Amino acid sequence: MQGMGRWGDMDARSYFYLCTPEGRRPYFAYLARSIVSSDATTMDRPSTTPISNDPSFPRDAPxxxxxxxxxxxxxxxxxxxxxxxxxxxxxxxxxxxxxxxxxxxxxxxxxxxxxxxxxxxxxxxxxxxxxxxxxxxxxxxxxxxxxxxxxxxxxxxxxxxxxxxxxxxxxxxxxxxxxxxxxxxxxxxxRRRTHREAFADANVADADIEALQEAAEQEGATLEIVTGADRRQRLLDLVIQGNEIMLADPDVRRELAEWTSRVSDKTGVVGKSRGWSRWQTATARWLHALPGGHPDPWRQETAMIRSAPVLGILATANDHVPDWLTGGQALDRVLLRATSFGLAASFLNQPVKVDRLRNQLHELLTHDGVPQIILRMGVVTTQEPRSGRQPVPVRSD
Ligand SMILES: Cc1cc2nc3c(=O)[nH]c(=O)nc-3n(C[C@H](O)[C@H](O)[C@H](O)COP(=O)(O)O)c2cc1C
CATH class of the missing domain: 3.40.109.10 (NADH Oxidase)
Incomplete structure (x- = not known):
């Protein structure tokens, strides 16, 4: 079953699929998202909860x-x-x-x-x-x-x-x-997490995609959805080339080994977020150092890009600090909005990091803009463990 439309659109094969545990989970997620997104017109209304409704907010403190x-x-x-x-x-x-x-x-x-x-x-x-x-x-x-x-x-x-x-x-x-x-x-x-594993076999509703694009625009950026087999293949080719070019650099491999193969830590990416065992995570450090880099994340990612329900390019007007700050806020609004729909995202930024490829990526945009982030998005039915955080870094000045 490719994906699910509305209940009324369902054929007999889809109905029986829904009777299986694999079928039920994405469908319940779909229903939950429909409920969440059905009141789009009322979203700008004030909530009925009282001001400062966070009971732990220290209202009487300085x-x-x-x-x-x-x-x-x-x-x-x-x-x-x-x-x-x-x-x-x-x-x-x-x-x-x-x-x-x-x-x-x-x-x-x-x-x-x-x-x-x-x-x-x-x-x-x-x-x-x-x-x-x-x-x-x-x-x-x-x-x-x-x-x-x-x-x-x-x-x-x-x-x-x-x-x-x-x-x-x-x-x-x-x-x-x-x-x-x-x-x-x-x-x-x-609830937001970067989701590096496969998504549920369920379509993302058009209304949700539009809301994500609006979210990016609200913050002064754009989210281009890459559709059509041709354009998706071109994007995949750019991601593959970007990956090869980057992994040819031993300094890149060294940084990847240091930051993306942690067993558990307050910073960096833990192997668990790729579904790796402790042993796989421990050996990953060494595999990253090989010429050509660690083959596993890459193999996983290529397969998942092909099957990604939604591929999007977040772009900003220009490419300086103000644009990056705008882009970061837009990215976050998109990710939180996606989470509110029961969706999640992971990142495929390799072609953005190689100038030559970034120019080609630009050609995939239907409007003017500078590509900043490439996202793979879809429905999630499982919750990844939360990634680590260090204590809040407050300067003493
Ligand atoms: C600007 C930016 C770029 C990122 N690039 C990548 C990336 O290239 N690959 C990746 O797997 N995750 C990428 N991430 C996701 C981070 O790895 C992730 O946010 C971090 O590990 C914390 O995990 P969490 O998002 O689940 O809280 C990026 C996040 C941001 C904000």
Whole structure:
């Protein structure tokens, strides 16, 4: 069975499929998502729950403590290779967001693009958590100046020491009631995971895909869905080429070995997220170092791209720090919205990291834009274990 449409569209073969455990699970997920997405028109209405409905929010505490409380949600954001490359400072009744100058991936992310996108994702988590707590988030991007869309500015957000500029300053504004949609995004923070295994054999509803595209646009980015056998094959070819080019670089392989084969840790990607046993994870470190890289993740990924229900390219207007910060927030809104529909995503960014291929990737877009992230998305019926997080990194300045 390729996928499921509405109940009324079902033929006899599909009906019997639904009587099996494999069939029931995706269908129940589909039903759950239909219920969740059926009230799209009411989503902007205020929720009926009272303001500051999070019982654990320290309502009577000083502002700085309230802000510190909200940071626990910011750090649940996704980040490239789970590096968690963000830092926060709490002063002047505000949270200041910085990229951590120590958490770089010189081979995998030489320009720091994914690092800034990860900070953008943390910023979006923070915005949603603040709204959930009952406050309008007042966000000022680049409060220390800079980021005037010039490549020369990009480094000033990554340098260490006193010269480093903040990416954003976030303050709690007026009390306000979260909308239903915002509450759903907040509750998705706890359930969102990067899903590196196969998806359920179920179609993603067109309405859900449209909502994901709207989510990207709401944050100033776009999400192009790559459809048609030809375009999907071209994308797969680019991912394969990107992977080969990257894995030919021993520094890339070294960083992959260090960051993606952890047994269990507060940072990095654990082997379990690929379905690996402890033993497979332990040996993966060595296999990554082989010329050509570790064959398994790649074999798995190729098969899963072919069968992916949805392939999407997240793109931004330009390619500098402000675009990356926008892209990170858009990515996070898309991921949380997807989670609220019972969907999940994993990343296939290889062609974005190789300039020549990124240009070809651009040709797959039907509009102008710079590709930033490639996502494979689908229905999930199982919950991955939550990835590790380090304690909230708050600077002392
Ligand atoms: C900007 C960005 C780039 C990412 N690139 C990849 C990637 O290339 N491959 C991958 O498997 N995961 C990628 N991820 C997902 C992270 O590995 C994942 O967020 C991290 O391990 C934490 O796990 P979680 O998302 O389940 O919380 C990326 C995430 C972000 C925010």
């Amino acid at each position: 502002v700085n403590e309230q802000l510190a409380f909200l940071l626990q949600y910011a750090v649940m954001a996704p980040s490239g290779h789970n590096t968690q490359p963000w830092q926060f400072s709490i002063r002047d009744d505000a949270i200041w967001l910085y990229a951590d100058p120590a958490l770089t991936l010189p081979a995998l992310d030489p320009g720091g693009r994914e690092r800034i996108m990860s900070c953008g994702a943390a910023l979006f988590h923070l915005r949603i958590a603040m709204i959930h707590a009952g406050f309008d988030p007042l966000v000022e991007l680049f409060p220390d100046g800079g980021a005037a869309n010039a490549a020369t500015d990009d480094a000033s957000f990554a340098s260490s020491g006193a010269g480093q500029k903040a990416l954003a300053r976030i303050r709690m504004g007026e009390h306000r009631q979260p909308s239903l949609l915002e509450e759903r995004l907040f509750s998705a923070i706890h």
